[in-house]
Amino acid sequence: MHRPAPATAPRTRLARVLACAAVPVMLVAVGCSSDSGGDEKKKDSGSSSSAATPSGKQSSSPSVAPAKYAKLPDxxxxxxxxxxxxxxxxxxxxxxxxxxxxxxxxxxxxxxxxxxxxxxxxxxxxxxxxxxxxxxxxxxxxxxxxxxxxxxxxxxxxxxxxxxxxxxxxxxxxxxxxxxxxxxxxxxxxxxxxxxxxxxxxxxxxxxxxxxxxxxxxxxxxxxxxxxxxxxxxxxxxxxxxxxxxxxxxx
Missing domain, CATH: 3.40.1000 (Protein Transport Mog1p; Chain A)
Known part of the structure; x- marks a missing residue:
């Protein structure tokens, strides 16, 4: 006689979904989805690198003292x-x-x-x-x-x-x-x-x-x-x- 599958599995999946919904977004991304976690880590890594890069301002050319004499005598x-x-x-x-x-x-x-x-x-x-x-x-x-x-x-x-x-x-x-x-x-x-x-x-x-x-x-x-x-x-x-x-x- 065929017996129906236990309802445990659906309930378990539902519990996980509800649990994840109650966790902050950052933790959901890391702990509730292994696939998206890898992408986010890559993005975070890239943004950190950008933040550490200088703003791109070029250093000013070294200055020298102006010449004292602008002309010569005859x-x-x-x-x-x-x-x-x-x-x-x-x-x-x-x-x-x-x-x-x-x-x-x-x-x-x-x-x-x-x-x-x-x-x-x-x-x-x-x-x-x-x-x-x-x-x-x-x-x-x-x-x-x-x-x-x-x-x-x-x-x-x-x-x-x-x-x-x-x-x-x-x-x-x-x-x-x-x-x-x-x-x-x-x-x-x-x-x-x-x-x-x-x-x-x-x-x-x-x-x-x-x-x-x-x-x-x-x-x-x-x-x-x-x-x-x-x-x-x-x-x-x-x-x-x-x-x-x-x-x-x-x-």
Whole structure:
């Protein structure tokens, strides 16, 4: 005789449904449905990851100090006429000879030369050259001061390594810009012995190089190296000061 199935199973399923309905939604999702629980865990995991991710704001570019000097002086007017008269007697052109430059705001040079005839005592030849370089600030490559400092070091090394130079001496000098070095050496050329006094200096984002040299012709003695260097330092200080004046700053 066939007996009906016990009513226990339906009642049990109903009890479970009612029990789940009484539990908070989050617990239902986790404890009452194993299939949906896996999906929810994945969603929760994804949202947590998103929350931990930065908002996507890009960090601002590193800033550099603005360049102190925005322009350079006219190289041929950087030194006073009296300075030219004293250092280069009988100069061919007291106004100087300007070097070619495609950007006078960033670099420029000027030179003077002359031969003073002293009769039976021979002749004295002098050459004076002043050059300027200015560097702007750039976040990608550094501040104007940093760039000028690198050029200062490069030019100083190049001066000390002048081809054919003998008795090279380099001495730091104070009172000329932010940093300066005096370089002296001897160089034989055009069958004469030349004495050189070179000042490499930096003032903020500008580099100044003053080259003063000379020789004795027709039996004249070579110029005194000490006097030559003293004059070169005085002229270099004047050239550096011209950079400050060109930018409207006080000494």
């Amino acid at each position: 190289p041929c007017k950087a030194l006073a006429e009296k300075t030219i008269d004293d250092l280069v007697p009988k100069a061919k052109s007291k106004s100087g000879t300007a070097g070619k430059s495609t950007d006078v705001a960033s670099q420029g040079t000027c030179s003077w030369n002359g031969l003073e005839d002293k009769g039976v005592k021979g002749s004295q030849y002098r050459w004076l050259d002043v050059s300027f370089k200015r560097y702007g600030s750039d976040a990608a490559i550094g501040s104007g001061d940093q760039r000028a400092a690198k050029e200062y070091a490069r030019l100083l090394a190049a001066t000390k390594a002048t081809d054919g130079a003998k008795n090279v001496k380099a001495t730091p000098v104070s009172g000329i810009g932010d940093e300066a070095t005096a370089v002296s050496y001897d160089l034989h050329k055009t069958d004469e012995d030349f004495k050189y006094a070179v000042i490499v200096a930096r003032t903020a984002n500008a580099v100044v190089v003053l080259d003063y040299n000379g020789a004795g012709y027709q039996g004249a003695d070579a110029p005194d190296a000490g006097d030559l260097m003293k004059d070169a330092q005085g002229a270099a200080k004047e050239a550096v000061a011209s950079v400050v004046t060109a930018n409207g700053a006080k000494q």
